[in-house]
Amino acid sequence: MEIMQVMGSMVCTQRVEGFAHQNLRILRNSKGKLNVATDPVGASPGNWVFTASGSAARHATGNANLFTDLTIGGIIDHWSPDG
Amino acid sequence: MEIMQVMGSMVCTQRVEGFAHQNLRILRNSKGKLNVATDPVGASPGNWVFTASGSAARHATGNANLFTDLTIGGIIDHWSPDG
Amino acid sequence: MEIMQVMGSMVCTQRVEGFAHQNLRILRNSKGKLNVATDPVGASPGNWVFTASGSAARHATGNANLFTDLTIGGIIDHWSPDG
Amino acid sequence: MEIMQVMGSMVCTQRVEGFAHQNLRILRNSKGKLNVATDPVGASPGNWVFTASGSAARHATGNANLFTDLTIGGIIDHWSPDG
Amino acid sequence: MEIMQVMGSMVCTQRVEGFAHQNLRILRNSKGKLNVATDPVGASPGNWVFTASGSAARHATGNANLFTDLTIGGIIDHWSPDG
Numbered sequence: 001m002e003i004m005q006v007m008g009s010m011v012c013t014q015r016v017e018g019f020a021h022q023n024l025r026i027l028r029n030s031k032g033k034l035n036v037a038t039d040p041v042g043a044s045p046g047n048w049v050f051t052a053s054g055s056a057a058r059h060a061t062g063n064a065n066l067f068t069d070l071t072i073g074g075i076i077d078h079w080s081p082d083g
Numbered sequence: 084m085e086i087m088q089v090m091g092s093m094v095c096t097q098r099v100e101g102f103a104h105q106n107l108r109i110l111r112n113s114k115g116k117l118n119v120a121t122d123p124v125g126a127s128p129g130n131w132v133f134t135a136s137g138s139a140a141r142h143a144t145g146n147a148n149l150f151t152d153l154t155i156g157g158i159i160d161h162w163s164p165d166g
Numbered sequence: 167m168e169i170m171q172v173m174g175s176m177v178c179t180q181r182v183e184g185f186a187h188q189n190l191r192i193l194r195n196s197k198g199k200l201n202v203a204t205d206p207v208g209a210s211p212g213n214w215v216f217t218a219s220g221s222a223a224r225h226a227t228g229n230a231n232l233f234t235d236l237t238i239g240g241i242i243d244h245w246s247p248d249g
Numbered sequence: 250m251e252i253m254q255v256m257g258s259m260v261c262t263q264r265v266e267g268f269a270h271q272n273l274r275i276l277r278n279s280k281g282k283l284n285v286a287t288d289p290v291g292a293s294p295g296n297w298v299f300t301a302s303g304s305a306a307r308h309a310t311g312n313a314n315l316f317t318d319l320t321i322g323g324i325i326d327h328w329s330p331d332g
Numbered sequence: 333m334e335i336m337q338v339m340g341s342m343v344c345t346q347r348v349e350g351f352a353h354q355n356l357r358i359l360r361n362s363k364g365k366l367n368v369a370t371d372p373v374g375a376s377p378g379n380w381v382f383t384a385s386g387s388a389a390r391h392a393t394g395n396a397n398l399f400t401d402l403t404i405g406g407i408i409d410h411w412s413p414d415g
Contacts, residue, residue, distance in 0.1 A: 024133075075262075076259060299356075
């Protein structure tokens with residue numbers, strides 16, 4: 001799993017079916033790259049989280065039929081990007 | 084999922100079976116790399132979209148038997164590459 | 167899917183079973199990295215092709231039991247590396 | 250599989266269900282990037298380990314329903330980062 | 333699949349179950365990065381091999397229940413790193 005920081009939410013009026021009521025968050029990884037993840041834990045902007053990718057991301061939502069490839073697995077209690 | 088911009092469509096007269104009637108789009112990611120994705124939402128050149136990769140890409144088409152590894156999941160309502 | 171150029175074929179007298187009669191091609195991606203792919207479409211050196219990776223690569227061969235992780239999906243009609 | 254070094258453990262009070270009692274370790278790969286992995290072998294900080302990613306990570310925990318995407322597969326007997 | 337060179341074997345006294353009697357090899361890819369792979373073909377140090385990753389790696393061992401994510405698929409007959 002990777003460690004990323006929550007930047008905000010994403011709005012997509014026009015999208016494929018299959019996300020149910022999952023929220024989409026924009027995350028930034030350690031190299032500054034932006035990613036989009038489903039969020040079953042309710043993370044807020046600024047939170048440091050860890051993410052599961054690939055087929056694990058679908059399992060992590062509690063609904064293996066969703067087609068996400070990145071899901072927030074938890075909010076890290078204490079974290080600073082410099083370790 | 085990743086955020087990419089639609090560049091155009093791709094024509095392949097000679098290809099394997101298994102894409103049904105899905106359109107193929109050429110996308111550019113944040114590093115400038117070109118990718119090819121199936122498009123079930125009808126995105127246009129210039130649109131910013133997010134994409135699902137891996138096995139999720141097949142689910143996202145609505146037909147898990149397709150063999151795509153990248154599918155457009157939605158068109159982002161408001162996006163600028165500089166955030 | 168990714169866009170790559172066919173460089174040639176690969177000969178492996180000593181290999182595991184499970185490729186059936188698939189040909190193995192050496193491809194070069196946009197960064198110059200070499201990859202090996204199964205080829206169900208009959209691409210020739212110099213052709214620009216797009217490839218499906220991961221579990222999609224097995225589906226693309228028409229035999230989901232093959233253990234390839236990269237398969238040529240089609241030959242692009244018109245392509246120049248500079249767009 | 251990749252070779253990484255164990256840096257420490259990670260505490261996440263607020264996380265999704267599905268990890269059972271697996272411990273979460275923070276690992277560092279050869280490029281210095283930090284990753285989070287489930288640990289069924291009981292590795293300690295400083296240990297050099299190898300990790301399985303993707304769907305293999307779930308199999309490696311002994312419970313294919315966990316949603317991890319990175320699992321420690323073993324502790325390497327002798328290893329120095331310079332080979 | 334990727335092209336890599338065999339560097340040697342790896343010894344892990346303390347590891348999870350699920351590798352059966354597969355040998356573990358240390359491989360180096362074209363960028364110099366070290367990887368660990370299961371080896372069903374019996375490759376020797378110095379050999380150039382191609383590898384299958386992801387779920388294909390499990391199929392390639394002949395036992396889809398193994399949890400490897402990288403498996404040697406064959407030894408290349410003639411190869412020089414400069415092409």
